[in-house]
Amino acid sequence: MTTTSDRAPVVRMSGISVEFPGVKALEDVDLTLHPGEVHALMGENGAGKSTLIKALTGVNRLSAGTILVGGQEQTFASPAQAQAAGISTVYQEVNLCENLSVAENIMLGHEDRRGPFVDWRATRARSREHLAALNLDIDPASSLSGHSLAVQQLVAIARAMVVDARLLILDEPTSSLDTDEVQQLFAVMRTLRERGVAILFVSHFLEQVYAISDRMTILRNGRRVGEYRTAELPRLELVSKMIGTSLEDLEQLQAAPKRAETVERGAPYLRATGLGRKGSVEPFDLDVHPGEIVGLAGLLGSGRTELARLLTGADRPDTGTVEVEGRPVRLRNPRVALGEDIAFSSESRKTEGIVGDLTVRENIVLAMQAERGWARRIPRKVADEVVARYIEALGIRPANPEAQVKNLSGGNQQKVLLARWLATEPRLLVLDEPTRGIDVGAKAEIQRLVANLATEGMSVVFISAELDEVVRLSHRIAVMRDRRKVAEVANDDVTADDVVQLIAGTEVPA
Amino acid sequence: MSNVVGLTRHRLFWPLVALVGLLLANTLRAPSFLAVTVRDGQLYGAGIDILRNGAPLLLVALGMTLVIATRGIDLSVGAVVAISGAVATSFIASSPDPSSPVTVLVGVSIAVALSFVLGTWNGFLVSVVGIQPIIATLVLMTAGRGVAMLITGGQITTLNSEPYRYIGAGYLLGLPVSVVFAILVFAVVAVLTRRTALGMLIEAVGINPAASRLAGLRSRGIIWLVYALAGTFAGLAGLMISANTMAADANNAGLFIELDAILAVVIGGTSLAGGKFSLSGTLVGVLVIQTLTITVTVLGVPPSVTPLFKAVVVIAVVLMQAPLVQSRLCSRRRSTATPTAPAASEVKV
């Protein structure tokens, strides 16, 4: 039994469901992790990756399903219990203390002690051993803050291994590392794999997943799509499974009448030339014409959000120029952008969108009011008219201008935000994931609204994780990969298949 | 039934209950407590005293309310009170004609202008340099009384100036001038925040700074403004306090007034986490604190026990606001309703 070639799985999760109030975050998901294997967990935003990890590490409570660890059924009430059972997690944001030394970050809580006192000599020696096991040659006494993020990440792994982890969960560990650093991380992962540790690896970089993983499980909309051997799953298929549109469906969509009727291309409303920001998105060119919907396609982390933020003054670019109707402008901040009639709806509805304690009315008029300045309050009558109009037009429920926004559903909050931006009468509307996490009906309404706005002459930049949405709405599609804009295609001379290939980076059409 | 529930849910319900309770206790103890007598067309009585003593606190608390609404805090108001009083009295006392209304007007104007500058300084540290409010205003809190003493030369400057005395002890329309003035400032702030869009923008900045930025708000300017207002109002309060005693005591003028003001704001239902603010709540909070102070004397308890009372009130109020207690209360109130999703955001101030 113990000596079989196919060793018993370290962790077997089966039939896992997790529910939050009103939402089924995970439904009947299986995940099996074998020792000495790197297992990639794949899926777009909201697919349920982090929920699954949290269910495994005792952060989220299961509403159904079982977790077997080493063949024993376990229920973890806290990450500490999971850790005690040999399941360690390293998160995307390094959860260490930068103000402490490397040795302390590895050993804190497990130091060698003589009586009540920490034996620093022994502790440092032991931390050096743990570093050496990962082929890391750094001074344990040095301050963690003096090291690069990559090394900090590796230190976090060293800490995870102090408790003899059988399963190491790496949750997007590479998102802020450069190529060399990623290689360093992979070397450590291979070392651990050889030692028989099971590794659950989450990354949105396909190259990396193919470089390191042995097996992968794909999630979509809280359900398991399937488990595959990495070597046997072509990249193209992986992408279409993640995006949720089978290739046939995409072809069908292609055949369906879509809004490819060419826009009269006069001068662009906005022209970005060589716009870029170090560490966030490589310099790119982009034109957006009046009445045109430009879709941004790309996986999570491809730079699609970062591009949108540069277009709207939310982040400041390092390089490049922006012209609005031929005039060079410097979009120093969102207020300047709004002054140029450019509105930006962020993907983070809660943290960068709604002002929860304020009412629907106040949220809708907020940007409008900001543009007028505080002294000239929008007369109540005008505000009521505007608000009533948008509540009616967008179908905001409850249709009560005095309801607090934080009590609305996600879809209605999104509509309130759309109303806020539309109320400023923008000429370019940049929408980052406006349909994420909202129900199907609201989704369709928002899509219809966007299409109508463009027909009326508004320029729109539309970002969505769902390719079919982008394909259905856009006149042109800019494809992002690895923080670069890799292609720009008109939606009438390209097949959805091409877009998937561009996203996956398997083939570049002429 | 639902109306009653709605009433108890109103955020001013409990503070008002406290106020009425305190007044009731006083009246039971001293039946003439609420009696107001009219002498020479001027009102007198314990109630009037509460208002008179509460006037400077109300001014300071109004500024504090706006600052707290932006997620800030201003610890320096007590020091500004001292500086303002010191400047005005020193200027008037050293002028050739302390009793001339012009002199008093100039002195008062200088004091208010300086308070505005001090508030602007705090606002600069917070909004431009980006220092945490508690620390930024700690600087002026520490240095401020030194500056006040520098101005008065370390003496308790006393003054003989009828026009100046009028500010503290005079009567207008039958009410103490300071009360009339405080009501006036309250009205101005109410109009300023609720008749313009300032109040909403302050709340937006306090609730969600990131969203406010994307919506194009000039957060920096708004934050700067509220500190400048807080400084100015503290300066006005300083004038009232020094005019009341006709002296500038750099050490003790406005001592702990920042704490009373914060307390009044909290009692009035404005959360220290920023966001929605209630000026009328602050007014009630000020009245509760002043009544509490008087109650202690009326009940025959030594006045020295007031801090103990305040401590009990603060602890009770903040514990009622604590998430742990709130969630317990909520789950009891509507045990069938879906629990709210745990807030993932962790605010480290």
Add this chain to the structure above:
Amino acid sequence: MVTEHTTATPPGQMSGPPGPGGAQRRGPGLPALLQSGPPRLDRRYIPLAGTLVVFGAMLLLGGLRYDNFLSGAVMSNLFINNAFLIVIAVGMTFVILTGGIDLSVGAVAALSGILSAYLFQAGWPALVVIPLSILVGSLIGLVVGVMIHYFEVQPFIATLAAMFLARGLCYVISLSAIPITNETIVSISGNRFALGGGWSVTPSVIIALAVVAVAVVVLHLTRFGRTVYAIGGGESSALLMGLAVARTKVAVYVISGTCSGIGGFLFAVSSRSGYSLMGVGLELDAIAAVVIGGTLLVGGSGYVLGSVLGVLELGLIQTIITFEGTLSSWWTRIVIGALLLAFVVLQRALSLGRR
């Protein structure tokens, strides 16, 4: 004479970052610091270096301008007069290292002082009075810690309430000052041990230095101490690292309360009386000392010895102003405020540089 004393008060030793034994154990330590030279000064030590520079400059200024400034007697008095504040600043350092703040220290010190005076007056023996008056501080600290951690009350507000509470209890005990006449205590505290060269120490100085030593050992050589730093570095990280965050957070307020208790007792004994208005504004001095001593207000970085230097700097300001003669005492507060501003801006600049 002058140079002799500049070396006699060895700022170099004071700076040995993590204290006795710590220099070799953590970080690049002082030796490495000196080898690598100023351009590669570890960011962590910049505020502390600032403290040292200011301290050195003050000694230099005083030494050059006034005779006898750097004499053993003046320097000893610096310690003797500020022994109680050193103890209180040590407690405040623990709290600020976790990213909190304690506004109650002045009132708690007063409570401890007046309680001890009251009990002495009632004829209680010193062996009971001393622990009792210190424990009252610990108890208030415990209440504060529980409010902050379990009820998620902001430290600022919780300690503010504790301040009112302690001050109120003071007033309940007595409004007027109570003299301390207990003979043993008076005679013990009156001792002054000469060390030669004009230097001398009192029992309060010895107690203060003992508290400092214990604090250094606890902060640098125990798991608890490292957890204090870890919480300041990032509370959620510390939690995910499985450290005892709750216990530690409550404990730092208990420590601060205890230190305030000791400090208040020392002050009462040295002034031979307990007074309910003692230490009004003392919290400002303690916070200022800790910040000027190079501890970051956001937590996670700083040293107890820095806070000691901070207290001594406050004392030096006062001493210089006294020596100057023509300057009035209120300049003390203004200079402290200016110094505080300088350090706060320095901290801000450092945190911006990091991002």
